[in-house]
Amino acid sequence: MTEPTALLPKGFDELAPFIAEWGSLETQDERYIRRQSLSMERLQAYYDAVQPRLGAIFDHLDSFPYGPALPEPEALLFRVVLAMSEVAQAVEVYGQPTVPHAPANHSVTIRVPNRA
Amino acid sequence: MNKELSDWNKYWGHAWKPVPDVERIDAADYTSPEVFEREKDRIFRKAWLMVARQSEVAEPGDFIKIEAPTLDTEVVIVRGKDGVIRSFYNACPHRGVALVRQCEGRTGLFTCPYHAWSFSTDGKLKGLPGAEDFPHVDKSTTGLTPIHTGVWNDYIFINFAETPKQTLAEYMGEFGEYFDDMPFGEYTRAVEIIQDLPTNWKNFNDAFNEGYHVQVLHPKSLPMVPTRINPLNHMYDPIYLAPHSSATIQSNTDWVPTGKVMLFVYASTGVSFIHVDGPEEQAAKPRLFTTARGINRIGLPNYSTSTMNFFPLSQFQILADRYMWLRYWPLSPDKTRFIVRMYFGAPPRSHLEEFAEAFQLASTRDVFTEDVSMTRLQQQGMKSGGVKEVVLGENEHMIRFTTQMIRDYMNAED
Ligand code: FES
Ligand SMILES: [Fe+2]
Numbered sequence: 001m002t003e004p005t006a007l008l009p010k011g012f013d014e015l016a017p018f019i020a021e022w023g024s025l026e027t028q029d030e031r032y033i034r035r036q037s038l039s040m041e042r043l044q045a046y047y048d049a050v051q052p053r054l055g056a057i058f059d060h061l062d063s064f065p066y067g068p069a070l071p072e073p074e075a076l077l078f079r080v081v082l083a084m085s086e087v088a089q090a091v092e093v094y095g096q097p098t099v100p101h102a103p104a105n106h107s108v109t110i111r112v113p114n115r116a
Numbered sequence: 117m118n119k120e121l122s123d124w125n126k127y128w129g130h131a132w133k134p135v136p137d138v139e140r141i142d143a144a145d146y147t148s149p150e151v152f153e154r155e156k157d158r159i160f161r162k163a164w165l166m167v168a169r170q171s172e173v174a175e176p177g178d179f180i181k182i183e184a185p186t187l188d189t190e191v192v193i194v195r196g197k198d199g200v201i202r203s204f205y206n207a208c209p210h211r212g213v214a215l216v217r218q219c220e221g222r223t224g225l226f227t228c229p230y231h232a233w234s235f236s237t238d239g240k241l242k243g244l245p246g247a248e249d250f251p252h253v254d255k256s257t258t259g260l261t262p263i264h265t266g267v268w269n270d271y272i273f274i275n276f277a278e279t280p281k282q283t284l285a286e287y288m289g290e291f292g293e294y295f296d297d298m299p300f301g302e303y304t305r306a307v308e309i310i311q312d313l314p315t316n317w318k319n320f321n322d323a324f325n326e327g328y329h330v331q332v333l334h335p336k337s338l339p340m341v342p343t344r345i346n347p348l349n350h351m352y353d354p355i356y357l358a359p360h361s362s363a364t365i366q367s368n369t370d371w372v373p374t375g376k377v378m379l380f381v382y383a384s385t386g387v388s389f390i391h392v393d394g395p396e397e398q399a400a401k402p403r404l405f406t407t408a409r410g411i412n413r414i415g416l417p418n419y420s421t422s423t424m425n426f427f428p429l430s431q432f433q434i435l436a437d438r439y440m441w442l443r444y445w446p447l448s449p450d451k452t453r454f455i456v457r458m459y460f461g462a463p464p465r466s467h468l469e470e471f472a473e474a475f476q477l478a479s480t481r482d483v484f485t486e487d488v489s490m491t492r493l494q495q496q497g498m499k500s501g502g503v504k505e506v507v508l509g510e511n512e513h514m515i516r517f518t519t520q521m522i523r524d525y526m527n528a529e530d
Contacts, residue, residue, distance in 0.1 A: 028477060032481070055384075058384070058466075061468070064467075085475040086478050089482055111309075114220055
């Protein structure tokens with residue numbers, strides 16, 4: 001693994017411990033599967049670190065134009081913070097990583113159709 | 117309050133019928149291969165099926181290839197040069213090749229990859245290489261085999277019958293008139309979930325047509341629905357305009373979100389489960405569904421959602437500022453392709469909006485996961501032979517109604 005703190009934008013170094021778990025995931029389904037695989041302690045640790053920073057994170061990210069050209073440190077920060085869309089369901093809604101009654105390692109592909 | 121209530125009373129006068137007398141359903145109706153074959157013939161080859169949106173073939177020459185997996189059929193839907201939307205079996209009249217290979221595109225001519233017979237967007241045979249060897253083929257009467265096609269509001273319907281018993285306008289009837297001002301087409305951002313699931317298609321219709329389970333199955337994910345005065349979440353204002361139906365669902369205004377991320381999403385994007393009319397609504401945004409005359413006709417102050425069932429395989433769940441289109445295509449007695457399309461007013465325009473959308477998608481998927489899990493377990497129980505029939509309460513009247521529609525189709529004279 002590369003030295004992770006170097007990759008996040010300045011001021012967001014304290015999120016480096018979550019890069020290994022979330023920083024390379026690209027899709028909602030990958031994040032959903034990762035959420036199910038982590039312990040509640042790990043999810044809570046992420047939540048406690050990221051939730052108070054949400055405003056600052058999006059202020060920073062949205063100081064860049066929205067689109068694919070985000071510089072790599074910001075793109076990494078965005079991937080890390082998108083994990084919150086899943087982690088919040090575990091922490092705020094269910095109090096457990098999985099959806100009750102769901103099959104183990106549940107996977108659901110979410111896509112944007114070309115035509116709609 | 118409601119617009120033109122008196123006008124709509126003409127429908128209201130007979131739209132609400134007493135609870136249909138369907139107290140029990142044979143478990144075999146959900147598991148039997150014979151019943152399934154009959155459903156294919158009597159329902160899915162006879163009824164109009166809602167399959168696409170007009171915007172998917174917006175311009176002349178635009179086409180999409182869709183699956184009607186219940187009937188093992190691919191369908192090409194294309195807007196002709198004349199602007200008319202037509203549908204065809206994806207099958208070449210020469211030697212049968214499923215000639216259209218792209219899922220969507222724009223063209224003036226469909227050319228078969230085998231021997232290059234080609235067809236214009238109205239299905240007519242245009243090119244026949246080596247025509248001298250086909251003196252017995254009349255070019256003017258040869259072409260792609262059409263499927264009856266109609267448009268209601270922004271939606272495209274097809275009908276596999278050789279001669280449908282009703283036009284689409286007749287099929288939609290008063291239900292179609294009642295909801296004809298719904299602004300579906302203004303919602304342009306779609307996100308889709310497709311799953312093949314081991315359960316009968318009717319379990320999906322049933323899952324999304326009663327509120328009875330909400331408090332039990334979704335206590336953590338949908339605390340914003342059941343209220344103190346309606347804890348069993350009886351659906352309001354059921355409308356039965358055969359074979360379609362609709363109902364209205366409340367929201368729990370006592371519920372106060374406490375999740376900090378949920379509050380962040382709500383506060384920073386204005387997205388919320390409970391719609392609040394406000395002056396900030398701009399012309400650029402799509403028209404709210406709550407402005408349509410068929411939505412919340414009864415003026416429920418804590419309105420949240422309308423359901424609309426388009427017999428036999430589609431349902432809309434309409435919120436004020438977005439909607440979901442559900443389809444349940446039967447694949448076998450115990451397999452169903454479940455497609456959910458969520459339509460939003462616009463694609464995300466910032467990182468924050470993309471995050472908010474991801475948050476909503478995750479929570480919506482989780483709620484559906486709870487529903488889907490029960491449909492799976494239902495199938496398991498029904499297949500076990502341990503129950504010969506299932507029983508429906510009066511609060512499950514929407515299921516009773518659609519079950520009656522299914523029975524009517526299954527038993528109809530030809
Ligand atoms: S099968 Fe299509 S041209 Fe021969
Ligand atoms: Fe449900």
